[in-house]
Amino acid sequence: MKREIVSTLLVATFATALHAGGDIGGVVDFTNPEENIKIPEVKKEVVRVEPPKVVEAPKKVEEKKSESNFYAVLKGLSIMGDSAGALEADTGYGAGLDLGYRFGNGLATEIDLSFAKSDLNNAASNEASFKTAALSLVYTFPVTEAVGLFAKAGYMQEQTKVNALDIDETDSGLTYGAGLEYKINDTYGVVAEYEGSAIDDSLRGDAVSLGLMYNF
Numbered sequence: 001m002k003r004e005i006v007s008t009l010l011v012a013t014f015a016t017a018l019h020a021g022g023d024i025g026g027v028v029d030f031t032n033p034e035e036n037i038k039i040p041e042v043k044k045e046v047v048r049v050e051p052p053k054v055v056e057a058p059k060k061v062e063e064k065k066s067e068s069n070f071y072a073v074l075k076g077l078s079i080m081g082d083s084a085g086a087l088e089a090d091t092g093y094g095a096g097l098d099l100g101y102r103f104g105n106g107l108a109t110e111i112d113l114s115f116a117k118s119d120l121n122n123a124a125s126n127e128a129s130f131k132t133a134a135l136s137l138v139y140t141f142p143v144t145e146a147v148g149l150f151a152k153a154g155y156m157q158e159q160t161k162v163n164a165l166d167i168d169e170t171d172s173g174l175t176y177g178a179g180l181e182y183k184i185n186d187t188y189g190v191v192a193e194y195e196g197s198a199i200d201d202s203l204r205g206d207a208v209s210l211g212l213m214y215n216f
Contacts, residue, residue, distance in 0.1 A: 068215035073098040073191050075211025079116045079130065082205035087162075089128055089203040092118025096209060098191075100138065108138045110152065116204065126164040130204040133157050134175050148181045158199055173199035181213065189213035 094116025136154025156175035179193030
């Protein structure tokens with residue numbers, strides 16, 4: 001009898017508690033726990049990665065080197081010799097230097113300096129020396145980009161010395177010449193030239209030369 005009374009009280013107490021507290025949380029089904037665990041869905045967003053832009057470096061503009069106005073020609077020369085009075089000179093050798101300035105359109109001016117020696121055709125075979133200085137106007141005609149033909153004319157002073165005969169004379173007169181210029185590059189070139197003069201009684205005579213040009 002007592003057991004029935006106690007059982008009735010426990011059932012009544014449990015039922016009262018359920019009624020008073022409401023829904024405690026529901027009944028959990030432990031037989032399938034995977035259905036009771038809800039995993040939030042993760043939205044996958046596709047991120048579009050654009051390739052980096054290739055920036056082209058600016059092209060370097062090559063500047064054309066302007067032609068130099070000043071130039072120098074260092075040359076070796078051969079004089080042909082001539083006769084003056086009773087004296088006659090053989091061929092000889094020497095060196096020269098031309099300093100020039102270009103005005104443009106093929107026109108230039110030059111200062112030409114030279115020194116040469118030769119033997120005389122006399123009994124003692126005396127030696128004669130020659131110094132010249134000239135101011136000339138030059139015109140160059142371009143045949144190709146590298147080759148040019150030129151002509152020149154000017155005024156020259158010539159000093160002749162024969163020490164054994166006590167000769168030291170200075171004469172002057174017109175000078176002229178023509179030649180070919182070959183351009184190696186913007187800095188260097190080769191010049192071949194023939195030069196003559198209208199100086200009377202000149203033992204030096206005409207000359208031919210080959211020189212290296214330097215533009216600066």
